[in-house]
Amino acid sequence: MDIAQPLLRFDGVICRFGDVTAVDGVTCDIAAGSFVALVGASGSGKSTLLKTVNTLVAATEGRVLFAQADVRDLRPAALRRRVGYVFQGIGLFPHFSVAENIAIGPRLAGEKLAPSRIAELLELVELDPAFATRMPDELSGGQRQRVGVARALAGGPELLIMDEPFGALDPITRDALGRKVRELHDALGLTTVMVTHDMAEALLLADRVLVMNAGALVADETPRALLAGAGGAIAQGLVAVPRQQAERLAAMERAP
Numbered sequence: 001m002d003i004a005q006p007l008l009r010f011d012g013v014i015c016r017f018g019d020v021t022a023v024d025g026v027t028c029d030i031a032a033g034s035f036v037a038l039v040g041a042s043g044s045g046k047s048t049l050l051k052t053v054n055t056l057v058a059a060t061e062g063r064v065l066f067a068q069a070d071v072r073d074l075r076p077a078a079l080r081r082r083v084g085y086v087f088q089g090i091g092l093f094p095h096f097s098v099a100e101n102i103a104i105g106p107r108l109a110g111e112k113l114a115p116s117r118i119a120e121l122l123e124l125v126e127l128d129p130a131f132a133t134r135m136p137d138e139l140s141g142g143q144r145q146r147v148g149v150a151r152a153l154a155g156g157p158e159l160l161i162m163d164e165p166f167g168a169l170d171p172i173t174r175d176a177l178g179r180k181v182r183e184l185h186d187a188l189g190l191t192t193v194m195v196t197h198d199m200a201e202a203l204l205l206a207d208r209v210l211v212m213n214a215g216a217l218v219a220d221e222t223p224r225a226l227l228a229g230a231g232g233a234i235a236q237g238l239v240a241v242p243r244q245q246a247e248r249l250a251a252m253e254r255a256p
C-alpha cells in the first residue's frame, strides 16, 4: 500500500436520523499504524461516525474510504475480515461457546478456524486456551471483553474499531485490558480507532486524540499537545478532568 495514502479517510461525512444530525461534516485521515482515540460528550456523534466504517450506519452525505475504496463498494464479508470491531451492546452470542464466538467472522466468510488458531487468539488476549469450550455466562465481564477482542482479531484485520470497549469494567481490569490492546496494536501492526469517555485513557493509550462536539470534529491533537494546552476550549475542558483529579490526589498525599 502507498504509505502516503491514509488507511481510513472520512470525507465530508454527514449522518442524519430524521431531524437529528448526528455527524455534521467530518473530514479526517487516519494513517496506517496509528492509534486514535475519539472522545467527546455523550451524543456528540462518536459511535455514529465509527459505525460508518463497518457500514452499520450509512453516511447520508460524504464518503468513508478504507484503503482508498468506498466502504459501500466493499463486499460485507471482506469488510468484516479487514475491519475488526468491538462495540458497546454487540456482545458475545450467549448460546455459542467461546471458540464458536471467536470463529464467527471467518465462518460467515466460509472459513473454519483451526483449534490451534483459536488457542493462539485466546493466548493473545491472555486467556487460557481451555476457555474455548466455556459459554459466555461462565466468564467474568473482563474475560468476555477479552474474548470480544480475540473475536475482532480472528480474521487478521488491518483496522480495529472499538466503541467504549472497556466501559463496563472495573478500573484495574480496564487499565490492564487497555494496555493489552495497545500492546497488540503495536505487535500486530494494526490501525486502531477507539471511542472512549475517559480522557485519561485516551491520553495514555492513543497517538492522536480526536474530539467531537455536536457532530463535528473540534480538535485533532497528540496527547502531548493536549497536555500542553492545545485543542481549544472543549478539548481542554475534557483534559481538565483527569488533571484536576491527579492534582487533588497529589494534594491529599501532601496533606499532613
Ligand SMILES: Nc1ncnc2c1ncn2[C@@H]1O[C@H](COP(=O)(O)OP(=O)(O)OP(=O)(O)O)[C@@H](O)[C@H]1O
Binding pocket: 017, 020, 021, 022, 040, 041, 042, 043, 044, 045, 046, 047, 048, 049
Ligand atoms: N439510530 C438512530 N436513530 C436516531 N437517532 C440516533 C440514532 N443513532 C444515534 N442517534 C442520535 O445521534 C446523536 C449522536 O449519537 P451517538 O450515539 O453517535 O453519540 P455518542 O457521541 O457516541 O454518544 P455516547 O457517548 O452517549 O455513546 C444522538 O443525538 C443520538 O440520539
